[in-house]
Amino acid sequence: MLFNSIEFLIFFPIVTILFYLIPNKQRWILLLGASCFFYMWFIPKYILILLVTIAIDYTAGILIEEWQDDPSRKKKCLIVSIISTCLVLFIFKYLNFCSANFVALAQHFGWSHPQQILHIALPIGLSFHTFQSLSYVIEVYRGNQKAERHFGYYSLYVMFYPQLVTGPIERPQNLLRQLHEEKTLQYDNIANGLRLILFGLFLKMVVADNLGVHVDKIYENPQDFSSLDITLGMIFYSFQIYGDFFGYSTIALGCALCMGFTLIDNFKAPYQASSVQEFWRRWHISLSTWFRDYLYIPLGGNRVAIPRWMLNTLIVFTVCGIWHGANWTFMIWGFAYGVLLILERGLRNIHFFDKIQNKTGKRIIQGFNILKTFAIVTLLWCVFRATSFGNLRDVLSAWVHNGTLVSQLHVSPIAWIALAAFVCIDLILRQQRFDRWCAQRNIYVRWCLYAVMIFSIIVLSSVQQYPFIYFQF
């Protein structure tokens, strides 16, 4: 079920009202049932895959705790759990990709090897709930989290519908704990939750979808457009993916908050970051902290010799790229970030603008850094958005060679207005969450804002169907 569908507009209030109507002890049954229903709306049989992952990690969690005094068995159990959970991910997400590459390699060396293609669709949100499940086992192993003995609560931790398909990737210390807590009806939770849902829908349906129309045109036939158009397309895509994913995360936060659950913030004005490193602290926070805690730090983090740190950084970001999809473009996208972070650290000790001490000068430098970071991120989104190397080559070639400044892209006024509104909102909010910012305004301003947002969502949203971009991951 999509958040921006009529089915969800019916599903959400029913589940929320029922949640408060039934006794606290039985709420997990309602939420689990609702989450299963929500997930099965896409491809019902894929819930079995989810159940396999849940069963593996639920059992592993208990065994790890039982074998707390036996580090060797505990470790083996963790490894088995990680491998089997990742195996599910590998089969559904990476097997065809590996097979295709193996065949290409075999052909290159003149060996004959028939390509084995599995005709299976990628279960929605597989990478997200796999990571959430893994974080639970690792935290139990580290002793930071007690193993959950109640299968229902554990299943709900993995399947909690607001964040089931596109995150935020929650940690057990945050979500599992809250699932056991008694939730009472709070006016502020409902009001703030609904504000977040409204804002999320605005970002997705008005900003992302209206920009998406133009982005698709450019990436489908880049040769038909001028350099100016392609530049615009790249910028539009930066805001499309931001609006789309930020929108989804915000709706997820809002849905959970209406029932009294607090999920982690996934975005903190990433396009106002003044360095690539800062960008990753603000973009998809739940994923970047996951990689930091479960991959980067175990590899040694930055408390190692410089060459090893460089290697760690490259590994983490390449894996981050592969996590997004089984495609070389994603891998290159991730690897490029790794290289950029290494370069950034290398250049940190070179102080170009040390002499500038006054406030205005510092602001100018800050502004320049923000623009520079945005330009880098936008350029790399181009690699991310391209459907293949061929598509990327076409886009970049048209960008370089179709040097005319005459635009063939007829951008609708609505797209421009949506983009301008998004930039303004992002600048106004900075790192503050929309619901909190809104709560500080007086009632007239608030309701005017609601009216404008509702009107925009209903009237200015694109009539074309655009699934959430991160659904494919």
Add this chain to the structure above:
Amino acid sequence: MTNETKHIILQLGRKFLLLAAVLVVLDIVYRFTFYPKDRDENCTLIPYSMKPVKENDDIIYLGESSNHSFCASDTDQRAISEMIDDMMPGHKVGKLSKDACHAGVYYDILRNIPRKNPVKTVIVTVNLRSFSSEWIYSDLEKPLQKEQIFMKKAPALYKRMLLAFKAYAHWSEDERQKLVREGLEEQTLKLPYYFPYHNASEWDHAIGSQDHLFNGQKVSMDTIVLTCHYIKDFAYQLDDNNPRIKDLDKIVKLCHRRGWKLVFHILADNMDQIKTLAGPDLEFLMKQNAQYIVNRYAPKRVTVVNNQYMVRDRDFFEREFPTEHYNQTGRRIVAEMVVEGIRD
């Protein structure tokens, strides 16, 4: 329930009332700003459905491409509805035809005709292909369903909301093809004699994987493809669960309520070609389906004009794909039969 909870519910209730008031105002704003443009861009059927109500049409002809498809060599370029109009002096026939239309859309069009309109008779085209999953899940269904949203009798803002939140068939191409496939596999074909295939899908695959037809005659790949199209379009057996039957039922009820004489006009298909290519089994199913419509609706005071066999192969001007596109002779034959049906 504690006092605090009651207080919160009251507080929320007040906010929802305020929200309702805001929505009413937004609806007014929308109606006078973006609505006309949205309606014109997304609903071409509205002008169609409005046209006859402005005039003094007493007969309305609801059709799809069969009504307005002409052969290049036709000297008579009148649509079926225009021929009916000319054959019935003293009556005015209004046409509402659009490609890929079906009973679901006709129902919405008819509902939109104001009561003051002088309509006495409604002719509804019944295309047997439109009952198959190939048509039910066709790629033309999405725009039609969008149009249907705008034809609902509801506040303008609500209709736009349904469009924004995709309250229509918004399946992707993969999903659509899956639905078609499932539709072909779903129904077990029951013939009163031994028939080797369980469903249309099996039949389609069997024909598609050979180079000859049912009678052992070797044919080109194009002919095989055409035969498969016929099988996918017509190899089904009508029953109460078919969504188009449900739509036809709704049309019958509506026409009875509004006091309109209702004529179901079963379109002629290229039975000559179907018999040659797919054999007597498909012909049997098609005859059975046409008879199902006659048997179901004739007792309900509906005039059912069965034209299934009325147009011969030579009067179809498109033979590479199953269509109901006739040349002038075919259109005239069909029109005459309908006129006869109305007069009866």
